[in-house]
Amino acid sequence: MIQKELLDHYGAVEKRYEKSDVIFEVGTNAHYYYQIISGEVKMNNYNEEGKEFIQGFFKPGESFGEPPLFVNRLYPANAIATEDSVILAIKKDLFKQFLLEHPSEAISIIENLAQRLHYKAVMAAEIASEDPEHRVLQLIDYAINHFDLSKDDNGYLVDFTRQQIGDLTGLRVETVIRAIKSLEKKQMLKIINRKVYREI
The missing domain is CATH 2.60.120.10 (Jelly Rolls)
Structure with a gap:
C-alpha cells in the first residue's frame, strides 16, 4: 500500500x-x-x-x-x-x-501487478481442469500463500463465500458446496459454524 x-x-x-x-x-x-x-x-x-x-x-x-x-x-x-x-x-x-x-513505490506496484498475473496464470490452468475439488483447493491454497488470511487454532479461515469461490473458479455454487463437503470428509478442510478452514 x-x-x-x-x-x-x-x-x-x-x-x-x-x-x-x-x-x-x-x-x-x-x-x-x-x-x-x-x-x-x-x-x-x-x-x-x-x-x-x-x-x-x-x-x-x-x-x-x-x-x-x-x-x-x-x-x-x-x-x-x-x-x-x-x-x-x-x-x-x-x-x-x-x-x-x-522509484521504490514503482517497484512495489510492479511486484503487485506481477503477483496478480501469476494468480491469473495459475487459476487459468486450474479452470481448465475438470476436477472441482482440485480447483477449490488450489484457490484456497493460493489465497493462504499470497493473501493475508487470518489463522487460529482451527487453521486458516477461508474468507470467501461459496458464491465467491464459484465465481473465482468458474464453478456453480452447488458444485462448490459439494466439493467443500467432499474435501471435509477427506479431512482436507474443516467446516465450523458454516465457516471453512484449511490446515497446512
Whole structure:
C-alpha cells in the first residue's frame, strides 16, 4: 500500500461509494489510480449469457485497475463496490509523476501487478481442469500463500463465500458446496459454524 500522505501530496482525493456503486465500467478509459481506504471492490465481466466472472476482490490497502493506466487501453472489466467504500483516487498524469519521483513505490506496484498475473496464470490452468475439488483447493491454497488470511487454532479461515469461490473458479455454487463437503470428509478442510478452514 502506498502511504496516503504521499498520494495526498500529489493531489489524491477521497471518493465515497455505496454498496453496488460502479467505480468504472468495461470499455471505458482509465483516468485514475485507485487505492482502497475502507470497504471492498470486485472486478468482473459478464459473458454473452449474462454469467458473471470475477477477476478478483480487493480490500483496504489494495489498489485495482492499474494496467490500463500504463498502456493507454480501455478497462477490460468492471469495478463495483461490494460494500460501502472509501477510495483514494489520483489522476493518471500525477500518479505517473509520483512513480517517477518515488522509484521504490514503482517497484512495489510492479511486484503487485506481477503477483496478480501469476494468480491469473495459475487459476487459468486450474479452470481448465475438470476436477472441482482440485480447483477449490488450489484457490484456497493460493489465497493462504499470497493473501493475508487470518489463522487460529482451527487453521486458516477461508474468507470467501461459496458464491465467491464459484465465481473465482468458474464453478456453480452447488458444485462448490459439494466439493467443500467432499474435501471435509477427506479431512482436507474443516467446516465450523458454516465457516471453512484449511490446515497446512
